[in-house]
Amino acid sequence: MFGENMKLIVSIVIFLLSTTSSIVAQNTSTNVFTTYQDCFRFMLGDENSQTNDDYLFKVAADSSIKQYWFNQKENGIILVIKLDYIKGPYSQFRGAQGNGSYFLFLPQDNGFKFVGRMEGSTYKYHGNVPPTFSTSWHMSSRQSVETIYSWKATSYVMTSKILYQYDLAGSPRKKIKDYLKEK
Secondary structure: OHHHHHHHHHHHHHHHHHOOOOOOOOOOOOOEEOOHHHHHHHHHHHOOOOOOHHHHHHHHHHOEEEEEEEEHHHOEEEEEEEOOOEEOOEEOOOEOOOOEEEEEEEEEOOEEEEEEEEEEOEEEEEOOOOOEEEEEEEOOOOEEEEEEEEEEOOEEEEEEEEEEEOOOOOOOOEEEEEOOOOO
């Protein structure tokens, strides 16, 4: 698994390095990007970070991309990109606790369509078609926020966000707050 991820990352970095021009994302009103470089520039802008080529290539090298089945009938996949840049002991984007963004893209004939953003320190893929994702946001040794992202027509949206507290003695977790019901 680690070897496959490294091969994918190396392939992306080589591809990015081979595209030396600064390309601005095409058709940003529909969030379709023609290259991985465009995707990374969009993600960095979304994180209010610098977007110059040197920095972009460093971030691409530290980031990871995983692919999952989105629609098996059409051999469709979804890409989940964990934006990362290790600077010092921690990731510049994820901090000491590992909390941060995951960006979701659907590859298309004309590029990559941005279809959502998830937040958390970890995520799980649930293999329904289209898939659902859940994330966990590390709050403390006794609390975490768990969020569900579901496909709604053209993008992923948050459908559940709950704060749980855990008993260190191993008792079942306790729901503390449902963020979506308390709006």
